[in-house]
Every structure is written in C-alpha cells, then in structure tokens.
Amino acid sequence: MAAKSFLLGTGLPGVGLLDSVVFSKVKDATGGKLRICLNGGGPIAKDTQRFISMSIAPMIGGYGLTETAAMGALTDPLCWTDEALGEIPGSVEVKLVDFPDAGYHAKNNPPQGEIWIRGPPVTGGYLDLEKETKESFTDDGWFKTGDIGEFDHKGQLRIIDRKKNLVKTLNGEYIALEKLESVYRSAEVVANICVYAATDKNKPIAIIVPAEPALKKLGSENGCSGESIEQLVHDEKLQGVVLKQLQDAGRKGGLQGIEIIDGVVMSDEEWTPQNGLTTSAQKLNRKGILEKYKKEVGEAYKKSS
Known part of the structure; x- marks a missing residue:
C-alpha cells in the first residue's frame, strides 16, 4: 500500500506490477471487474x-x-x-x-x-x-x-x-459532531458512533456500537471478565481501555483538546432502522440514541468529573 501510494504520488513506474502481483487477489474478491x-x-x-x-x-x-x-x-x-x-x-x-x-x-x-x-x-x-x-x-x-x-x-x-450538528459547549467553543465521529470512527473498536456534547459541559461523550471481534480481543488482552458482548460493554475496566483507544485516535486525527471525548458509553445492540436508532438511509437518529442511552451518558459525565 505504501509503495503504490508513493509510486502514484511521484509518477514513477511499477504500479501495474503491484496491481498484478498483490492487489489482483483483493480485486478478485469483488469479481475482478470493478x-x-x-x-x-x-x-x-x-x-x-x-x-x-x-x-x-x-x-x-x-x-x-x-x-x-x-x-x-x-x-x-x-x-x-x-x-x-x-x-x-x-x-x-x-x-x-x-x-x-x-x-x-x-x-x-x-x-x-x-x-x-x-x-x-x-x-x-x-x-x-x-x-x-x-x-x-x-x-x-x-x-x-x-x-x-x-x-x-x-x-x-x-x-x-x-x-445543526454544531454544539456550543460550556467554554463557549463550538464542537462539530460529524467531524469528531469521522475521526473516532477510525479506531478499530468502533463499528458505529454517535458523539454527544452537552451545552453545560466542556467536552463531549461518545456512544459507540463496538466491533465485537475487536472488543473481545481488547477484553482478553486486559483480563476483563465476560465473554459475550452483552457482558463486556458493562465492564468498567474495559470501558476505560476503549476510552483511551478513542482518545488516542482523536489526538492522532488532529483533534483539539476540547474535541477529545471525556467518556464512552458502549451499546450491546446494533443501531438499525428497525429499532429506530438510524434512518432508512443508515444515518444516525441522534434524538433516539440519546433518549435510549440518556442514563448511561449521565453516568459517563459523572465519572469524567
């Protein structure tokens, strides 16, 4: 990937060779004609x-x-x-x-x-x-x-x-929710994410649907009890590990101090149009998500303070 990116950026030859030797196998997985x-x-x-x-x-x-x-x-x-x-x-x-x-x-x-x-x-x-x-x-x-x-x-x-997704926080600064979500989504543990910023708080909170394999791997590496996703999302030690991973992703993505999340809520339920947490176009139903996890968000803010 790094070699192809370099060759394309500099105009040097060799891209065709990489495509035929390496990337043809990936292309074949989608039919080979895309x-x-x-x-x-x-x-x-x-x-x-x-x-x-x-x-x-x-x-x-x-x-x-x-x-x-x-x-x-x-x-x-x-x-x-x-x-x-x-x-x-x-x-x-x-x-x-x-x-x-x-x-x-x-x-x-x-x-x-x-x-x-x-x-x-x-x-x-x-x-x-x-x-x-x-x-x-x-x-x-x-x-x-x-x-x-x-x-x-x-x-x-x-x-x-x-x-409508610009929220003015307690310190008077605006936070762009979709921008933050696009950055935090790069974390391996995130399958879906909704960032919430309260107007009477300084920093935002992330509500995530964790990627099950990544969450189980983190749980195993950190000695967390529980095997099912329903158990793991409520493990406080694992919540701290996930929060740190998200914060690291935010800093790596160039986010400012007020954009670094102060807490995380993990959901054991996928967000779908059927349960009303996304629209039919797979966009977040922020109001529905916040209503469902209102108690957990409040607890996450208490922990952060």
Missing part, C-alpha cells in the same frame, strides 16, 4: 476510502440532497482525491454563505460557509409546508442545505460541518 466505487450516503473514514481506492478501484465521493436531486458535487475519477468531494456539476451553481456564529466566512482562506445550491434540479419547495419552504428556500431560488463547506484551491467542494 472500475469505480461511489460513496454518497455520508462521510467515510479516509483510511477506508484510501484502502479501497488503492487495493480495488478508485472510490469517488458524491454530494447532494433530495431537494437538489442529488446534485451538489462529484469527484472526477481521473482526478481522484480523498481531500475533497469534487467539482460542481454543470446543472447547478453553489455558493458559500457566512455563518459568523461558528467563524465560517466566505472571505476566509479557504472560503467557508453554509452551502446554498440553485439550478434546474433544485425543487421549488415542500408540498403543503409553507413555513418550512420559507425557512429553506430563498425567493430567488437558492436552497439552504444546512451543510458547512469550503472550496479548496482547485474549486472542489469539501464538507466540514453541519449547522
């Missing part, structure tokens, strides 16, 4: 995107919303990058609008702000919902996505926040 992968459902860990792109086929990113008929941004497979979602399709125009409360301004370098989209694919409003339509659409056709983005030096769009 040329491009597309991720458009939500953020994906960079390590995952890079692994798939290097070992199987370029994984490109797409961005759009139901209201914009999926138009927003799309990576050009011939100009692959894991640093941005890509360029703006010709059917729409995109602009960034200041969100001063969190320090996002179109005059920043790089330009930052709430993403507004306009064009033929954008709907005219919500049926029979006049109030919601006025809140989300301007008179001259712009749709306010609620997403915070920035343009890189190539004009490619990158999503960096979401307005």
